[in-house]
Amino acid sequence: MTAVDREPGLSVRLKLTLSYAGFLMVAGVLMLLAGWVFLTRVPHFGFVFPPEAQRSTLRAFAPVGAFTMLCLLVFGLGGGWFLAGRMLAPLHRITDATRTAADGSLSHRIRLPGKDDEFRELADAFDTMLARLEAHVAEQRRFAANASHELRTPLAISKSLLDVARADPDRDPRELLDRLAAVNTRAIDLTEALLLLSRADQRAFARERVDLSLLAEEATETLLPLAEKHGIALETSGEIAPTTGSPALLLQLTTNLVHNAIVHNIAETGGEDTAGETGSVRVTTAVRPTTVVLTVENTGERLAPELVATLTEPFRRGADRIHTDQAGVGLGLAIVERITRAHDGTLTLAPRPAGGLRVTVELPADPAKDSPEPGPKRGPRPEGRP
DSSP states (O other): OOOOOOOOOOOHHHHHHHHHHHHHHHHHHHHHHHHHHHHHSSSSGGEEEEEEEHHHHHHHHHHHHHHHHHHHHHHHHHHHHHHHHHHHHHHHHHHHHHHHTTTOOOOOOOOOOOOSSHHHHHHHHHHHHHHHHHHHHHHHHHHHHHHHHHHHHHHHHHHHHHHHHHHOTTHHHHHHHHHHHHHHHHHHHHHHHHHHHHHHHHHOOOOOOEEEEHHHHHHHHHHHHHHHHHEEEEEEEEEEEEEEEOOOHHHHHHHHHHHHHHSOOOOTTTTTTTOOOOOEEEEEEESSEEEEEEEEEEEOOOOHHHHTTTTTTTTOOOOOOOOOGOOSSOOHHHHHHHHHHHTEEEEEEEOOTTEEEEEEEEEBOOTTTTOOOOOOOOEEEEOOOO
């Protein structure tokens, strides 16, 4: 980006200097005029001179006044230049930091010393902006590297399959077509997930009234066949939870959470610790004074807090999934986090003591005055049984 061409002008320091000097000169002239009026126009003080005496006084007073104004001018210019430099010194540091950031160095910080004032507030705000920008750029670089790797993988697999088929023309093409179709489906899912992430980051959506409880029911009904196939019980309950946002994005958020809760669950065949147990997913909605809450809980393996803290990172996958054919593209919770942030909400992930995960999405409540009062509560609604 090129700088905008502008005509050269006076520096701010010179403008402030001239302003200080001009103000001081005006104040000096007013003081001299006040003194002259006091000496010549105030009879009750006994200092009123006759006209001839006034002329002689003016001739004597003029050189002193001129010398005084000259001294005020010199003092105003010198003092104004010094004071303007002191006042603008923090601004120079902020300008230097801006140029450094424009050159690509986002790690530099101003860290302006001194007491709290307007310049310190500006410097602190600039440092905060740089910190967030640096973190965002680092995140985007990691995301781009991961996305490149993930998109390259299905292409490499497709190339390998085609090379094998070319080397063995007598091989049954149906197996090749099935594997190519699976790889292509995965690449399409990944591309759509990346586009959805970009849309959420840009907040390129219209806001309208949305009831989270209805979205929860729609998501669970859509994923009911998947839950039944793998022996997972779905249950929805809670209050009418109105908020504002994109219905499509919030439905995607809810669907991702429920899908992840099904995928990360107790294995259908059971293990040493889970034999005979049934996996379950519970989706609830609630209303708070200024927010609405969507909570999705699922059974599963015990998760370490350190692992849970990384699950919203792009392409981060849990160690175990109950079915490899539903492994997804590693963007489910990353999309949830971006959609939540785009709707000015908060996302909280916490491991359940008995195993599994509790995910809470808190969004601003619908501020419309005609919003219905919270309730009635929706009773537990089992959506699927093993």
